[in-house]
Amino acid sequence: MNKAIEGCFALVLHSHLPYVVAHGRWPHGMDWLNEAAAETYLPLLEACRKLVEEGVSPRFTIGLTPILCEMLASDTFRREFRAYLEDKVEAAAVDEKEFSRTGRARLEQLARMWREHYERLREQFEQRGGDIVGAFRRLQDEGHIEIITCAATHGYLPLLCEDISIQAQVKTAVQCHRRHFGRAPKGFWLPECAYRPAYRWEPPLPEGGDARDRKGVEEFLSENGIEFFFIDSHLLKGGEAIGVYIDRFETLRRLWQQFESEYEPAPEKKERSPYEPHLVGTKPDKKPVCVLARDPKTGLQVWSGEHGYPGDASFLDFHKKHYPGGLRYWRVTGPKADLADKKEYEPEKAQAQLAPQVMHFADLVEQVLSEHREQRGSGGILVAPFDTELFGHWWFEGPQWLYRMRKELENKRVRCVTAGEYLAEHPPKVVVSLPEGSWGQGGFHYIWMNEWTRWTWKHVYRAERRMVELAGQSAGDGRVEVQRILKQMARELLLLQSSDWQFLISTWSARDYAELRVGVHAEYFSLLAVLLEKAAAGQALSTEDENFLQECEQRDAVFADIEPAWWAGLEYA
DSSP states (O other): OOOOOOEEEEEEEEEOOOOTTSOSSSSSSSHHHHHHHIIIIIIHHHHHHHHTTOOOOOEEEEOOOOHHHHTTSSSSHHHHHHHHHHHHHHHHHHHHHHHTTTHHHHHHEEEEEHHHHHHHHHHHHHHHTTTTTHHHHHHHTTTOOOOEEEEOOOOGGOOOSSSSHHHHHHHHHHHHHHHHHSSSOOOOOOOGGGGOEEEEEEOGGGGGGEEEEEEEEEEEEEHOOOEEEEEEEEEHHHHHOOOOOTTTTTHHHHHHHHHHGGGOBOOOOOOOOSSSSSEEEETTOOOOEEEBBBHHHHHHHHHOTTTTTHHHHHHHBBOOOOOOBBBBBBBBBOTTGGGGGOOBHHHHHHHHHHHHHHHHHHHHHHHHHHHHHHHSSSOEEEEEEEGGGTTTTTTTTHHHHHHHHHHHHTTTTEEEEOHHHHHHHHHHOOEEEEBBBSSTSSSSSTTTSSTTTHHHHHHHHHHHHHHHHHHHHTTTOOOOHHHHHHHHHHHHHHHTTTTTTHHHHHTTHHHHHHHHHHHHHHHHHHHHHHHHHHTTTTTTOHHHOOOHHHHHHHOOOOOOOOGGGGGGOTTTO
């Protein structure tokens, strides 16, 4: 049946976790990665496989950050994940016996559900050869999804004090993406959707040096062959910036109160539509980069803590767990319900709630695109970006919602596309300038730069400037020891630059762990710098020096093909 198309829809999923391999297990560390793989990445792959088998190409745009790919591809992860799944199967079996012995029939059924659930995940993991990254690559090679990249370790690009640091984050990302997926990325997810145009930049801290002219973020993307990126809608058209996490973290609400009086929404530019692509970049020697904006209407349906789909009373509650196994047996119950008031989970009722939600979302997508066509006289694209980990990890029913939503859109006057696919067919012609900002309430940097996190940036800035200095002196030194140390310094710097540490500190969700990680990477960077000076001067490394270097190389074993020359001022090396 032919149907008139109102416009196109692009689901964009941003998948990311900070580097946790060899940096703790529970409650903070390796189990974050294990949980995300079990609760989100494998279920997402299974949803895509099921869609393909049923004749529906997902057409999802899936961002996999370089550091996440490095972790998922590591032998350490495969070993730890297999053990994690075994532990969950065993924990469910123990719970099943306990609930049977104490006469709690529904909980016994739920324990059996969990045992079978983790057994299926174990089977799916082995069917994919323990290769989650490879499974996503195959989906892309078959033409069903598009995989985009991100800054190497999710560094908060506008606040990094050296242009060379931004260049290195992007170059490392492109190189890593080629290695894992066999092709260069076309799309790029700006960490925290944070953007900064070119202007004379004054560092927020003395450690950042003097004021100086800085390149716009889009220039680095253009130089490295990136064709498009995503922003929050307020950066494109003005108006109020709405935070998606402020409902989930009370500390963010309190932090926002400190900055709210200084915030004034930019005037709305009505001629700009978030349902049309635009170009960013005015340098005559550089190709402009396409930009796509998030649709706020559909986003709130999923993200809002008050109105969002995941908050349905029937869905599995994230917070209440049964120990020692940590499995969940209770439902959300209500927005005000505390842990003691949570009712037992009823899977059949939760599944029943998905259908009306999916229909509501699909209808909304069609309606928004129809309204755009009426206003502008042509079809547009509705971009719906979400953190991948929302689907499955935070919202257990989320992968099923994605599967059903994609199927429902087949019945609507909507064409599902990947972002790159749409832009190839509808290249934008209008060049716009964008203000500085990010996602989040107020749309600026306060979540990452505030009184709680300022000290972390002092270490970042000192390390950035030291890396540029030492790489400039030694990047061309052919001695093996010098290059080993320089490469490990680069890895420690990239890990230190991860925006996750400031976010975890500001939300207090894993503050101690994040502060520890900043301290560890800053300390080891400094110790490696001392070793580099020793090696560059021709001094032999002591046994203790060699042991320390090996320890760093084994613990933070990422980006094997990293290039120290990128920090030596050789921007196009």
